[in-house]
Amino acid sequence: MIARTTARIRGWGRDLMDWMEERTGIVSLTEKLLYEPTPARGRWLYTLGSATLFLITLQFLTGILLLFYYVPTTDNAWDSIHYIMTQAYFGRLIRGMHFWSANLLLFVIGLHMVRTFLSGSYKAPREMNWVVGVFLILIVTIMAFSGYALRWDQEGFWAWEVGAMISSYTPLIGSWVITTLLGGDTAGPATLSRVFALHVWLLPAVLAPLIGVHLYLLRKHGEFGATFEYSERLAALRKRRQMEETFGSVEEDGQVADAGDHSQEG
Amino acid sequence: MPEELQKDPLTRRQFLWMGTLGTFTGVVLTVPSAVFVLDPAIKDVLLERSDVPAEWKEVGSVFEIPASEAVEHLVEFTQKQTYDAGEPAVNGTGAKVETMTNAVLLSWRDGKLPSVLSTRDEGPLPKTQIKELERDLNALSNHCAHLGCPVRWSSETQDILCPCHGGIYDINGDHTGGPPAHGLWHYVSRIREDGTILVKHEFYVQQKGQIGPGVKTKPYVV
Structure with missing residues (x-):
């Protein structure tokens, strides 16, 4: 009885997945997105990129939530954060996640970069992914720095002031850079508006597509070291894909299964 | 060689037109937004104005x-x-x-x-x-x-x-x-x-x- 019910439910599930796959390609897409061979040696070190992606996603999500309360004006910025921390339900948790995961993010990016460097993953043909990564870390650093200033407390204010003054030492265009960052020749309401615009709109808008390019390039070339360490597995995978394209899905031993059965793991 | 690779060959006249139109579109799209963002820098650096009035x-x-x-x-x-x-x-x-x-x-x-x-x-x-x-x-x-x-x-x-x-x-x-x-x-x-x-x-x-x-x-x- 139980066995029959389980089988029936499994059958429905499979039908539903087949129906979705036929119309959206969701199953094959998920397989394509989730499965990536990584080198056997130092396998856990190859999760640092995913950890970075997770933390960035967490930043986006908690950041959106904080925007329900944060007020980007010199009069109210600090008070609105004080409200989040003391009055709003789960305010401490949401802001704490945003704050601590931002700190952790920079740390994990550092580790990710060290791993990439030490494993030689920046070498041909992956140079452009390293370059994109450098732009990503720059943007994340400016985001962390501008997030610090958004609190508009003594620490954040002076940090932004010092940062802006550093920018004023840029050769030839120093005064243009600092006045653009301050929104004038003094720090005031315009400064906070600018920091807000940078932190919440401009930089995330640049960051998101660059993350896309970073991931696309990773998938295009695969993890470094994966090809020779997994050559056998890759050969088998290619053979299977070829079979699938010709006959539909195949069993582990290469036998052709029922057409349209995609419940097989990739 | 490059001409052979072109699927849709351009004449010199078409190329110049595209260049002119492209430059114009580019300027129309970027200059207003750049000037908008650089407004304080233009006022302070070029026009030498200040946020603070010159009062004693x-x-x-x-x-x-x-x-x-x-x-x-x-x-x-x-x-x-x-x-x-x-x-x-x-x-x-x-x-x-x-x-x-x-x-x-x-x-x-x-x-x-x-x-x-x-x-x-x-x-x-x-x-x-x-x-x-x-x-x-x-x-x-x-x-x-x-x-x-x-x-x-x-x-x-x-x-x-x-x-x-x-x-x-x-x-x-x-x-x-x-x-x-x-x-x-x-x-x-x-x-x-x-x-x-x-x-x-x-x-x-x-x-x-x-x-x-x-x-x-x-x-x-x-």
Whole structure:
């Protein structure tokens, strides 16, 4: 009885997945997105990129939530954060996640970069992914720095002031850079508006597509070291894909299964 | 060779047209947004305007500054930025006027009390004495010449110190140690007949030992 019910439910599930796959390609897409061979040696070190992606996603999500309360004006910025921390339900948790995961993010990016460097993953043909990564870390650093200033407390204010003054030492265009960052020749309401615009709109808008390019390039070339360490597995995978394209899905031993059965793991 | 690779060959005329149209579209799309964002830089750097109106503010009296000490005075400047632009608001209530607080470090050149002050402790002061006092007065910005942290007078060491990166200045604001590239900024100042000191939100840098206004600059004081 139980066995029959389980089988029936499994059958429905499979039908539903087949129906979705036929119309959206969701199953094959998920397989394509989730499965990536990584080198056997130092396998856990190859999760640092995913950890970075997770933390960035967490930043986006908690950041959106904080925007329900944060007020980007010199009069109210600090008070609105004080409200989040003391009055709003789960305010401490949401802001704490945003704050601590931002700190952790920079740390994990550092580790990710060290791993990439030490494993030689920046070498041909992956140079452009390293370059994109450098732009990503720059943007994340400016985001962390501008997030610090958004609190508009003594620490954040002076940090932004010092940062802006550093920018004023840029050769030839120093005064243009600092006045653009301050929104004038003094720090005031315009400064906070600018920091807000940078932190919440401009930089995330640049960051998101660059993350896309970073991931696309990773998938295009695969993890470094994966090809020779997994050559056998890759050969088998290619053979299977070829079979699938010709006959539909195949069993582990290469036998052709029922057409349209995609419940097989990739 | 490249021509063979072209799926849809272009004539010279078409190429030039595309180039012209592309440049025009590019300019129309980017210039307004870039100028919009750079508005403060254009106004400050190119047109040499300031967020702070050039008005004189009182910061104490010459009779209050002791020898061998720098005393700190706070001064409120009107600041016009974005919604605090000082223009009447649409609803007719008038925009709120935003101010910013700056600190001024007042001292006498080399910490020596001017001879005028050893004989008198109140105004009115004659013009010649005012000139002498103005020459000896240091009205320094507390904005460090390195990266803008607020500096303080230290009585024990007879120095002006920056807490951030260890910039050191003497009582005249001249750079004596640490990373700053030059001495502290001096406020443009004057002294009234009754001995009141007035400062404007304008600054100059003096060479070491120089007396009187040096090169006018913007310190981006906060």
